[in-house]
Amino acid sequence: MTGRALAGAALLVLAALTPSAACAEYGDVLLNRYSDQGGVRPVVFPHWFHRIRFRCKVCHDQLGFEMRAGANDVRMSDIIEGRFCGMCHNNDIAWGAERCDLCHSGRPGLKSGVYGGHQTTGPGRW
Amino acid sequence: MRTTSLTTKLLSLAALGVMAGPLQAQEGRQVYEQKCAVCHAAGLAGAPRPGNAADWGPRLRAGKASLYRNAIQGTMRGMPPKGGNPDLPEAAVRAAVDFMTATVAAASKPAARPEVARKPAAQTAPAASTAPVRQAVPPAAAPVAAPAIAAPEAAAVAAPAPVQVASASLALARPEPGSGAAAANAFNRLLRPPGKRNLPPAEDGIHDPAVDGTLQLQPPLAAFGAMPRSNAGNRVDWVKALAEGKIAPRWERDKADAAAVVMDLNIVREVKGSMPDVVYPHKQHTEWLDCSNCHPAIFVPQKGANQMSMAAILLGQGCGACHGRVAFPVSECRLCHSKKKDGVAAGSAAPQAEAHR
Numbered sequence: 001m002t003g004r005a006l007a008g009a010a011l012l013v014l015a016a017l018t019p020s021a022a023c024a025e026y027g028d029v030l031l032n033r034y035s036d037q038g039g040v041r042p043v044v045f046p047h048w049f050h051r052i053r054f055r056c057k058v059c060h061d062q063l064g065f066e067m068r069a070g071a072n073d074v075r076m077s078d079i080i081e082g083r084f085c086g087m088c089h090n091n092d093i094a095w096g097a098e099r100c101d102l103c104h105s106g107r108p109g110l111k112s113g114v115y116g117g118h119q120t121t122g123p124g125r126w
Numbered sequence: 127m128r129t130t131s132l133t134t135k136l137l138s139l140a141a142l143g144v145m146a147g148p149l150q151a152q153e154g155r156q157v158y159e160q161k162c163a164v165c166h167a168a169g170l171a172g173a174p175r176p177g178n179a180a181d182w183g184p185r186l187r188a189g190k191a192s193l194y195r196n197a198i199q200g201t202m203r204g205m206p207p208k209g210g211n212p213d214l215p216e217a218a219v220r221a222a223v224d225f226m227t228a229t230v231a232a233a234s235k236p237a238a239r240p241e242v243a244r245k246p247a248a249q250t251a252p253a254a255s256t257a258p259v260r261q262a263v264p265p266a267a268a269p270v271a272a273p274a275i276a277a278p279e280a281a282a283v284a285a286p287a288p289v290q291v292a293s294a295s296l297a298l299a300r301p302e303p304g305s306g307a308a309a310a311n312a313f314n315r316l317l318r319p320p321g322k323r324n325l326p327p328a329e330d331g332i333h334d335p336a337v338d339g340t341l342q343l344q345p346p347l348a349a350f351g352a353m354p355r356s357n358a359g360n361r362v363d364w365v366k367a368l369a370e371g372k373i374a375p376r377w378e379r380d381k382a383d384a385a386a387v388v389m390d391l392n393i394v395r396e397v398k399g400s401m402p403d404v405v406y407p408h409k410q411h412t413e414w415l416d417c418s419n420c421h422p423a424i425f426v427p428q429k430g431a432n433q434m435s436m437a438a439i440l441l442g443q444g445c446g447a448c449h450g451r452v453a454f455p456v457s458e459c460r461l462c463h464s465k466k467k468d469g470v471a472a473g474s475a476a477p478q479a480e481a482h483r
Contacts, residue, residue, distance in 0.1 A: 023322050023325050023329065023330050023331045024325075024330045024331055024332040025324060025325070025330060025346050025360065026359045026360045026361075026452075026455075027359070027360065027451065027452040028330075028332060030332055036212075041334055041337060044327075044332055044333055046343075047452050048346055048349070048350075048360050048362070049344065049346075049349070051364070051375060051414075051452075052349060052373045052375060053375055053376060054375050054376050054379070055375045055376065055377050055386065055413070055414045055415070056414045056415050056419065056452075057377070057414065057415050057416040057419060058376060058377070058378065058379050060415070060416075060419055061415075061416040061418055061419055062378070062379055063379065067419065067447065067448075069451075087379065088379065093379065093380060099339070100339070101337045101338055101339030101340075102339040102342060102343065103339070104337070104339070105327070105333050105334060105337045105339040105340045105343065106332055106333060106334060107200075107206045107210065107331075107332055107333065107334045108206055108210025108211075108334065109200075109206055109207050109208065109210045109211065109212045110206075110207075110332060114451050114452075115331075115332050116330075
């Protein structure tokens with residue numbers, strides 16, 4: 001009985017220490033401002049994958065992405081009309097908006113923000 | 127007097143309990159059908175199927191409380207918090223768990239042993255297939271494999287590393303409830319063990335392994351293989367990877383060959399106390415960034431004009447706007463604190479920048 005209680009307590013502690021997102025790749029950003037409401041899975045944006053192909057300034061200067069998680073008001077209609085992700089995901093520079101679940105591949109219910117063992121807290125403050 | 131009030135309380139409690147029973151069962155079925163059945167009905171990605179003793183037996187041995195908690199908080203192996211319904215009251219989640227386990231609870235004890243063996247048998251087959259649906263395996267084959275398999279599985283719990291070794295199917299291996307204490311005393315409590323670095327999307331905790339798209343994404347290690355490694359962040363030395371031509375990120379969205387506009391200007395920030403001074407290199411930054419990414423929103427472009435401190439950086443200000451989020455994290459002290467007080471460069475950043483003058 002106590003053994004089980006102890007093991008349970010140990011598991012509790014473990015669960016508290018290992019939030020399920022702790023293993024995400026460094027720099028992955030989750031976008032979930034509208035996705036859950038819209039009945040789709042949230043969007044995972046992998047920085048590592050894109051920075052192999054583009055310098056930061058392409059997105060954060062040329063294309064106008066604010067460098068702050070959650071600061072960009074991205075709607076699906078924007079993307080289809082060629083703004084935000086749609087400036088590349090347009091079947092010209094990269095595959096287009098019809099491949100929904102490559103972007104909408106996040107776990108439902110997760111909050112927007114940067115994941116993956118980041119060490120600074122909260123949203124960027126500047 | 128006392129006793130009577132106590133008994134009435136007990137009685138009313140009991141009555142409540144009796145009433146709550148069927149009500150909860152009804153709610154549980156409803157919640158299950160609306161929120162949980164998508165995955166649990168077919169056992170998608172290893173979700174235990176309702177009323178299936180083989181699926182629930184070992185889990186029930188961990189106790190109902192553990193099941194409730196995992197259903198509410200989610201698990202790394204694919205159960206999203208509250209099944210992906212953040213607004214669902216916790217009581218409703220518990221009711222759904224009760225519904226799914228109702229017919230199993232009694233039968234769980236005897237079914238538990240051979241259960242251990244069923245999983246590995248199932249694991250080998252679907253490893254390469256794209257559909258994460260778990261295969262049912264005839265229980266007849268089970269008892270033979272049991273002792274051999276149980277051991278590595280327990281080991282996987284003690285040292286979290288092996289979880290990553292194989293693909294999604296291995297991730298279905300569940301910790302044996304008894305080994306919770308061993309897991310709690312794993313060698314590294316806070317340091318992310320090697321097996322949990324650069325996990326493929328299906329196992330990284332933020333991708334939903336039940337989506338086809340997740341399985342089509344590139345696993346980070348497939349890309350990082352040829353790149354110089356580092357000790358933190360993506361565990362890739364991005365500065366070196368770029369300098370050595372291992373990657374060729376575009377400077378313009380639609381031009382493959384536009385050259386970067388790089389400025390080589392080091393700013394030394396003297397640090398009070400014993401830490402080496404900070405050398406801020408414009409070169410490595412302007413390889414990636416435009417002046418307007420930092421000036422003037424993050425830094426006024428004037429030496430010494432900006433207040434900086436580690437506390438502020440850890441809060442995401444100044445250098446912390448990028449370092450600790452996308453660029454290498456704050457743990458790499460020596461990359462920033464690279465200039466010894468006597469003027470000799472201690473880390474790699476300063477000499478590298480100077481060499482390019």
